Amino acid sequence: MSAETTPAVNDSVSLYDVDNPAPVIEPPRKRTKKTPKTTRTNFEMYGWLFMRLSGIVLVVLVLGHLLLQLVLDGGVSKIGFAFVAGRWASPFWQVWDLVMLWLAMLHGANGLRTVINDYAQRDNTRFWLKMLLYTATVFTVLLGTLVIFTFDPNIR
Amino acid sequence: MSTSTLEKHSKALDAAEDGASHTITITLRIRRFNPEVSEDATWQDFQLEMDPKERVLDALHKVKWEQDGTLTFRRSCAHGICGSDAMRINGKNRLACKTLLKDINPEKPITVEAIKGLTVLKDLVVDMEPFFQAYRDVMPFLITTGNQPTRERLQSAEDRERFDDTTKCILCAACTSSCPVFWNDGQYFGPAAIVNAHRFIFDSRDEGGEQRLEILNDKDGVWRCRTTFNCTDACPRGIEVTKAIQEVKRALITRRF
Ligand code: HEM
Ligand code: SF4
Ligand code: FES
Numbered sequence: 001m002s003a004e005t006t007p008a009v010n011d012s013v014s015l016y017d018v019d020n021p022a023p024v025i026e027p028p029r030k031r032t033k034k035t036p037k038t039t040r041t042n043f044e045m046y047g048w049l050f051m052r053l054s055g056i057v058l059v060v061l062v063l064g065h066l067l068l069q070l071v072l073d074g075g076v077s078k079i080g081f082a083f084v085a086g087r088w089a090s091p092f093w094q095v096w097d098l099v100m101l102w103l104a105m106l107h108g109a110n111g112l113r114t115v116i117n118d119y120a121q122r123d124n125t126r127f128w129l130k131m132l133l134y135t136a137t138v139f140t141v142l143l144g145t146l147v148i149f150t151f152d153p154n155i156r
Numbered sequence: 157m158s159t160s161t162l163e164k165h166s167k168a169l170d171a172a173e174d175g176a177s178h179t180i181t182i183t184l185r186i187r188r189f190n191p192e193v194s195e196d197a198t199w200q201d202f203q204l205e206m207d208p209k210e211r212v213l214d215a216l217h218k219v220k221w222e223q224d225g226t227l228t229f230r231r232s233c234a235h236g237i238c239g240s241d242a243m244r245i246n247g248k249n250r251l252a253c254k255t256l257l258k259d260i261n262p263e264k265p266i267t268v269e270a271i272k273g274l275t276v277l278k279d280l281v282v283d284m285e286p287f288f289q290a291y292r293d294v295m296p297f298l299i300t301t302g303n304q305p306t307r308e309r310l311q312s313a314e315d316r317e318r319f320d321d322t323t324k325c326i327l328c329a330a331c332t333s334s335c336p337v338f339w340n341d342g343q344y345f346g347p348a349a350i351v352n353a354h355r356f357i358f359d360s361r362d363e364g365g366e367q368r369l370e371i372l373n374d375k376d377g378v379w380r381c382r383t384t385f386n387c388t389d390a391c392p393r394g395i396e397v398t399k400a401i402q403e404v405k406r407a408l409i410t411r412r413f
Contacts, residue, residue: 014193022195024275024283030342031286040370044379045408114382118340 028121047110054107061100085153094148101144109137179205182262184215186227187269189276197276201265208258212245212268216252229280236392239328243280244269249330249390271333273342287329290345294353294371299364315360322355322400324393331387331397343376347387347397350378354400357407369408378404 016022070076087093112133120126182204189197202219213231220227229252231241236254243252245268246260252268260266274282300309325348332338332346353372357365372378378401387397 016192016194018192021191022193024191024277026275027273027286027342028340031289042373042412044375044377045373045412048379048405049409117380118337 047113051107051110054103058100058103058107061096061103065096065100085151088148088151089153098145098148101148102141105137105141105144109133178207178209180208180262182206182215182257183265184212184219185265185267186216186219186279187267188227188279189270190226190278199267206257206262208256208262210257211253212250212255212257212260212266213241213252215257215266216268228278237326239326242271242328242330242333242392244271249334251328251330251392254392271329273333273335273339274329282333284329286342287332287346287348288327290332290349291327291352293345294349294368295364296352296356298356298359298362299367300361301363309361311360318360319355319358321395322351322358324395325351325355326393327352328392330390330392331395334386334390336384336386337380337382341376341380344380345372345374345377347381347401350381350401350404351395351397354404357404365407369404369411372404373408378408381405 069079088097113130116126116129116133120129184202184204185199186202187197188200202223204215204218204223206215206218213234216227216229216231220229229241229243231253232238233240234253236251239251241252242249244250245252245255246266249271257266268280270276270280270282274284274286276282327348329348331351332348335344335347337344338346350372353368356362357368381398381401383398383402385398387401388395388399391397
């Protein structure tokens with residue numbers, strides 16, 4: 001009565017038998033005796049809280065930013081050196097952009113850290129991907145901060 | 157479909173006498189794996205005459221008892237109590253003994269495979285040890301200080317209600333093996349361990365809550381939960397698993413602030 005989609009036993013001579021079973025597939029990063037016990041820090045908790053708190057602030061900052069830059073007052077066509085210079089003349093927009101830069105970068109970096117933790121299988125891969133991420137984050141945050149504070153509207 | 161009681165009775169009698177008229181032909185498509193034969197897992201189809209009111213477990217029994225005795229799966233109570241027959245049925249984690257054929261569209265082939273994220277040992281049997289290790293790690297037993305009372309430890313109905321939901325767990329692993337974070341990283345405690353920690357953390361008689369919270373504050377603890385809700389969907393006991401995890405998170409945060 002049983003209709004088989006695939007034969008249970010291959011026609012070719014089987015490599016495996018009772019005394020020589022095939023290797024089973026271990027799931028990634030099994031919990032073992034060597035798994036370090038509690039980390040005793042609150043880092044992950046603060047990370048989790050930060051994602052939510054920065055998220056709330058980012059809703060205002062990012063949506064406001066997109067609205068101002070891309071929608072209101074003529075849309076993208078208005079954006080130019082003069083527009084940016086005009087905005088950064090005011091400390092309000094300097095602070096806005098600075099906070100947005102830091103929050104979005106740290107939020108995005110921590111989010112990607114989570115993604116790397118989830119998907120990188122080997123410890124080495126995970127370590128180097130994170131190093132790359134942290135380097136890129138520090139570089140972008142510092143460069144952005146530098147530009148906001150040292151921006152010169154009279155540059156030639 | 158309004159029939160008089162008398163007519164219904166005679167119909168039921170007819171049906172009882174003519175058992176075969178109830179049955180339909182179903183296809184059970186089972187993910188087979190036998191390391192003593194091959195390193196590859198394969199799908200195998202079985203055609204069965206089943207009453208749609210029967211369960212997937214009955215279909216598995218029929219296969220094992222009448223067609224292929226090598227089919228390997230766990231079951232014990234067959235009534236949704238022991239938690240030994242969680243499996244992936246049509247892509248969703250369920251207990252085979254609580255899943256009626258008529259509820260999962262028996263017209264199409266019904267796929268049955270082992271739960272994910274744990275090592276498959278044979279056919280539908282997985283190595284549950286990592287799952288129970290995480291369970292043991294949260295200390296799922298009453299912890300108290302001081303002398304034992306001479307009578308039972310009293311608790312108000314409200315205090316009992318606080319953790320009622322999480323007392324229902326039967327450790328079937330349907331939730332943990334439905335969690336994508338657990339699939340990718342077996343070091344995550346997983347929903348079931350958190351549910352069983354919750355059961356004691358919020359028990360007014362228990363005094364080990366602080367220790368359990370500290371364990372779950374770990375980098376492989378509750379903060380790895382991404383609120384996917386797969387666990388809540390999977391739980392055959394209807395436990396609000398994701399909510400329990402969130403309550404542990406909240407307890408950790410309010411403890412600090
Ligand atoms: C607009 C307002 C935003 C809100 C409300 C928000 C909210 C959140 C929250 C709550 C999480 C955590 C999810 C979890 O733990 O499961 C998250 C994750 C993440 N966010 Fe945001 N976010 C916002 C903007 C951004 C921006 C601008 C970026 C990029 C720079 C970003 C990148 C990420 C990444 C990469 C993750 C990790 C994704 C994951 O966990 O799968 N988000 N976001
Ligand atoms: S919480 Fe539900 S799905 Fe998870 S192990 Fe317990 S009974 Fe099974
Ligand atoms: S066999 Fe016991 S829960 Fe299904």
